Amino acid sequence: MKRKRRVSIAAILPMYLFTLLFVLGPLIYMLILSFASRDGQWGVSAEFTLKNYPRMLEPIYLRTFWNSIKLSLLSTLFVLLIGYPFGYFMARLTKKWRTIAMLLLIIPFWTSTLMRLYGWIIFFRANGVFDGLLMGLGLTTAPLKLLYSYPAVVVGMIYALVPFMIYSVYSSAEKLDWRLVEAARDLGASGFRAFLTVSLPLTAPGIFSGVILTFVPSMGLYFIADVLGGNKIVLIGNLIQEQLVKLHDWPFAAAMSVVLLVLTSVFLFLYRRVTKSDSLEGLV
Amino acid sequence: MKKSKRMALPKAYLVFLLLVMYLPIALVIIYSFNASRISSVWNGFTLDWYRSLFRDRSMFEALRNSVVLAVVSSCAAAVIGTLGAYGMSRVKLRGSGAMEYLSMLPIMIPEIILGMVFLVFFSLIGLPFGMTTLIIAHTAFNIPYVFLMVKARLAGFDGSLTDAARDLGAGELRTFTDITLPLIAPAILSGMLLSFAMSFDDVIISVFVTGVNTNTLPIKIYSQIKTGVTPKTNALCTLLFLVTVILGLSSVLVSRRGANRKSGKDE
Numbered sequence: 001m002k003r004k005r006r007v008s009i010a011a012i013l014p015m016y017l018f019t020l021l022f023v024l025g026p027l028i029y030m031l032i033l034s035f036a037s038r039d040g041q042w043g044v045s046a047e048f049t050l051k052n053y054p055r056m057l058e059p060i061y062l063r064t065f066w067n068s069i070k071l072s073l074l075s076t077l078f079v080l081l082i083g084y085p086f087g088y089f090m091a092r093l094t095k096k097w098r099t100i101a102m103l104l105l106i107i108p109f110w111t112s113t114l115m116r117l118y119g120w121i122i123f124f125r126a127n128g129v130f131d132g133l134l135m136g137l138g139l140t141t142a143p144l145k146l147l148y149s150y151p152a153v154v155v156g157m158i159y160a161l162v163p164f165m166i167y168s169v170y171s172s173a174e175k176l177d178w179r180l181v182e183a184a185r186d187l188g189a190s191g192f193r194a195f196l197t198v199s200l201p202l203t204a205p206g207i208f209s210g211v212i213l214t215f216v217p218s219m220g221l222y223f224i225a226d227v228l229g230g231n232k233i234v235l236i237g238n239l240i241q242e243q244l245v246k247l248h249d250w251p252f253a254a255a256m257s258v259v260l261l262v263l264t265s266v267f268l269f270l271y272r273r274v275t276k277s278d279s280l281e282g283l284v
Numbered sequence: 285m286k287k288s289k290r291m292a293l294p295k296a297y298l299v300f301l302l303l304v305m306y307l308p309i310a311l312v313i314i315y316s317f318n319a320s321r322i323s324s325v326w327n328g329f330t331l332d333w334y335r336s337l338f339r340d341r342s343m344f345e346a347l348r349n350s351v352v353l354a355v356v357s358s359c360a361a362a363v364i365g366t367l368g369a370y371g372m373s374r375v376k377l378r379g380s381g382a383m384e385y386l387s388m389l390p391i392m393i394p395e396i397i398l399g400m401v402f403l404v405f406f407s408l409i410g411l412p413f414g415m416t417t418l419i420i421a422h423t424a425f426n427i428p429y430v431f432l433m434v435k436a437r438l439a440g441f442d443g444s445l446t447d448a449a450r451d452l453g454a455g456e457l458r459t460f461t462d463i464t465l466p467l468i469a470p471a472i473l474s475g476m477l478l479s480f481a482m483s484f485d486d487v488i489i490s491v492f493v494t495g496v497n498t499n500t501l502p503i504k505i506y507s508q509i510k511t512g513v514t515p516k517t518n519a520l521c522t523l524l525f526l527v528t529v530i531l532g533l534s535s536v537l538v539s540r541r542g543a544n545r546k547s548g549k550d551e
Binding site for chain 2: 003004005007008009010011012013014015016018019022023024025026027029030033082085086089090092093101103104105106107108110111112113114115116117118119120121122123129159216217219220221222223226227237240241244250253254257260261264265268
């Protein structure tokens, strides 16, 4: 028994060491750094300061935080509206088709994120596919030039995030006892009423976990705004990157990351509480 | 009959949304064969971009870097993650829940934060930026994929098999290599394939931790997209798409076969 314990501990050891050294270590350093001062052009001085945090309350930064949250909320709302019906309908397919639909859904997300963004560039580009389509249908007469605009960024966000919602809604709709819906119908409820009073409340956990799984990563998807929005749309992520790479203000970048990390952790905690799962279904 | 009629509209919706999902990918693939340099006009079919891609030395270097990085980091993650999941399934140490949570963090927090903490940490400990830093960072976010797959597999594991082996006189190591390892091998493999794909695709974290002279394919594509694309980018993306799809499908097949074998089903 003792030997079993020793062997097991030896097996765990590499993971513990790696995690302590390369996950916990860097995180703690980031926390320390967020209380340090900037020194000269590049450096960081060990002088303790609290000013990195209140600095985020300056109007330009506050506005960026607000913009990020607004874009995330807007994307999450669209993702819910588009993804919910998909997940819900998918759960009603036969087993074979469900598997096929799931696979078809996942494949695009194995491919390079950049490639998918790049596809949207081709689509939205002035005189590109989208403009051609609209003009061909006679809906518009001049190119809309949607690339590097807010709508293009929203489309990119929705596209990147909708699978999380679909997966969550699908997981709870799959467990739904459809006989309950049929019973409601038999008792005279319209299809819509049956959905509203039976299906919707029963799939609410799926909606909730979908919203979290969409909202959390959406806060970090700054490169979508970068690529599809040109330089017009600045999010927390862009700000962190700029402070880090261009302005070399590491302590301030660290402080912003700490705030973003805390926000994310709160949502992840809620997710785990509600779904009571410690697996990462939907994330992997 | 009645049901299928009611499902007509929903099915149309499913098909439509799936088509939209594939739209950007299809566009990239189609335009990689476009003879026109200005890619908004279609000027006939060509393979020129693939030819010039294969002549580009820096592309091959980036490809080599990407492959080395993905292979090394997914193998390291396989060893560390598998042993970790195995050990944790057998003993309950104090604080192991917290440690598990910590080691899963790299795939749960926004990528930019992970990139940033690695950047500042590596410069603190004075590691030169390049392949080493890339490998460490990628291993960190690959461990969770292997760990979660193996953990799930071990959870449905029949303990009587290992007990039997030990009763028959096999030592710890022998039991592990002869009984446990073959049974969890599909999970390890599918976790590795998944992490290979993740590593091969990663941009954000790589951009932060790479050195000036070390390019990976995604980093190269990213800078091309930002500075102005040539149809060569389309050709490159198309090839990458093929690689990831093949890997992804193998991962699914491997884990499905494993799951069937576990429950004794045969398809």
